[in-house]
Amino acid sequence: MTRPDVSEERKRQILHAAAQVFDRRGIEAARMEEIAQEANLSVGGVYWYFKSKDAIIHALLDKMFNADLDGLHALLVAEGSVRDRLITYAREELATARSPLRSELYNLATRSDSACAQVLEYLNELKRLLAALIQQGIDRNELRPLDPVTAAQTLMAAYEGFAELAMLGFTLSDPERDLLAMLDLILDGMSQPPKPATTTTVSTPVFSSDEWQAATQP
Amino acid sequence: MTRPDVSEERKRQILHAAAQVFDRRGIEAARMEEIAQEANLSVGGVYWYFKSKDAIIHALLDKMFNADLDGLHALLVAEGSVRDRLITYAREELATARSPLRSELYNLATRSDSACAQVLEYLNELKRLLAALIQQGIDRNELRPLDPVTAAQTLMAAYEGFAELAMLGFTLSDPERDLLAMLDLILDGMSQPPKPATTTTVSTPVFSSDEWQAATQP
DNA sequence: TCGCATTTACTGAATATTCATTCGGTTTAA
DNA sequence: TTAAACCGAATGAATATTCAGTAAATGCGA
Incomplete structure (x- = not known):
């Protein structure tokens, strides 16, 4: 039987x-x-x-969110500088970023209470983990003293927004390069001034100065 | 007749x-x-x-995008520091941000070629205008010399991501305060080091230190 | 080691519902 | 009187969900 x-x-x-x-x-x-x-x-x-299409969506959300949080959890205790680990996390995200799925799920969340609760739970956990990682950076003197929760939320917004833009194919050169340029910029701002500007290795300007200066007279 | x-x-x-x-x-x-x-x-x-529901969507997109770009255009020639104007722009965006509409439209764009083209056109124009504003800041020595296009894209990602998170009701305290805290953080990083950290007036930590330190041992 | 019963795993046509769109008809202003 | 502006029931297409069956794996008695 x-x-x-x-x-x-x-x-x-x-x-x-x-x-x-x-x-x-x-x-x-x-x-x-x-x-x-x-x-x-x-x-x-x-x-x-x-049971239903909704049940599939719910289960899929669960799977994706857990995979993401597990990855970040591992990074929290991994070795390397906080900056490098934040970059690694972003890179891992990028793999998922270009799929419309994530945006769709968020979108869905605005209409279904249960989906919304699920997404918020994920986002809060993500915030906790990122804030903890940032606190590590402050403790180790890699980052300047800032509110880790605000910093975490800022990074989350940047990640999310980048994923959204990348999904639409909106990038200067290739998504990975753009992502790293963005993170360099934000993390430079969060870093200790002693080394005032960590050399922004990847961000080679792609537009000529003529090109963007043209924007002033449209 | x-x-x-x-x-x-x-x-x-x-x-x-x-x-x-x-x-x-x-x-x-x-x-x-x-x-x-x-x-x-x-x-x-x-x-x-x-003619159709799609035609309505298209026209609505057009209207929203134009209103947004017009506002930014005006800010480009308005007086005040670049920082203040970027903050003003963000504030104006915030009014729209909490509606699911924008995210929906983007979402739609991933499935309709014509909608996608329309959104990309808007995003590119937005990028040009923001880059021009940032260039102004560099020229006036308000901002440190950085690639204005990368900076513009970074701000766009942050705006978009913030809007997405705000839409879900994911905020520390109230959306406006959070938005300003985020922008302060990013703009501090973009500012000239001379005044190393422009005092982050609004970002009063809302969580007690116990609370976020708990994240280290979940 | 072969039927045979039983339960699980599955099939896909039929059902029911939900809209975008159409169109024959009506109103209203000039 | 005429044509633009408008009405809303009917049409048709799309599709989530159900359900009456079918197939196949397992246990069991002979």
Whole structure:
């Protein structure tokens, strides 16, 4: 009677498929039919494991958020300068950033109370972890004394905003270079003045000065 | 035969109504019926002025983007320090920021080529104007010499990200205070070291130190 | 080691609902 | 009288969810 339990495996399959379809169609436009196909199941098969489309979304959020927080947790106790670890975190985020999924989920959160609660819980935990990392930087004298929570929130806004812009294909050169340039700028501002400006290695201006000066007379 | 032309008036009515409905329901969930009602028209009446729902979205985007760019344009030639003007711009944005609309529109842009082009055009213009303003700051020695385009993009990411987070109700105290704290932090980093840290007047820490230090041992 | 019963895992057509859009008809101002 | 401005029921297409079945793995008795 006890058949080998495939439900964990199936759920993983379905969530993977859903992520793919959400990516290309958007959450609202994603059809259960297409998710089922992508998961090598029929519509009914998907409903065997998930109560509804919403349940899939919820589970997917959970998976993504946990993966993200786990990564940051690991960085909190990893070695290296705080600056380097913040950059590493940003780089890891970048991998996810260009997918419309995250923005869609946030978007959804503005309309569903339960989704909103889930997202806020994630954001608060993210803030706590980032603030802790920044506090580490202050304690080690890498960063100037600033309010770690404000700094954490600032970084979060920058990350989020960058992800949003990158998603739309709005970048100077390539996303990674732009991300690093942005972080260099912000982290320079947060660093101890002793080394006044850590040389901004990546940020090679891509526009000629003519080009942006033209903006003054449009 | 030449009746007084009400079409401009009607279009304004409809766009206003659409903005309201998009705000509370989201773009996809907004029903033409509801937009029509809000505009004191029937469904057919709305279709008399707009070819489709997409046309309404497009026109609304156009209106919002132009209002934003016009405001920034005015700030570019206004008096006051660059810092103050960047703060003023951010404050003006904040008024719009808490509505899900902007995020929805971006979100939509990832799926419609024409919407995407429209958004990118706006973002590029925004970047040009912000870069020009920052260049002004460098020329006047208010800001340290940095790549104005990178700085502009950094500010844009921060603005966007902040708007996204504020939309979800993710703030320390009140949105305005948080926004100013964030900008102070970023602009301090961009300012000339001579006055090493412009006193961060608004950023009164809201969490006790116990509270965020707890984040280290979760 | 073969049926046979039983339960789990699945299928996909049918159902029900939800809108964007259309269009034949009505109102109103000139 | 005419044409622009408007109405709103009807149409049609899209799609989440259900459900009456089917397939297949397992245990069990002979």
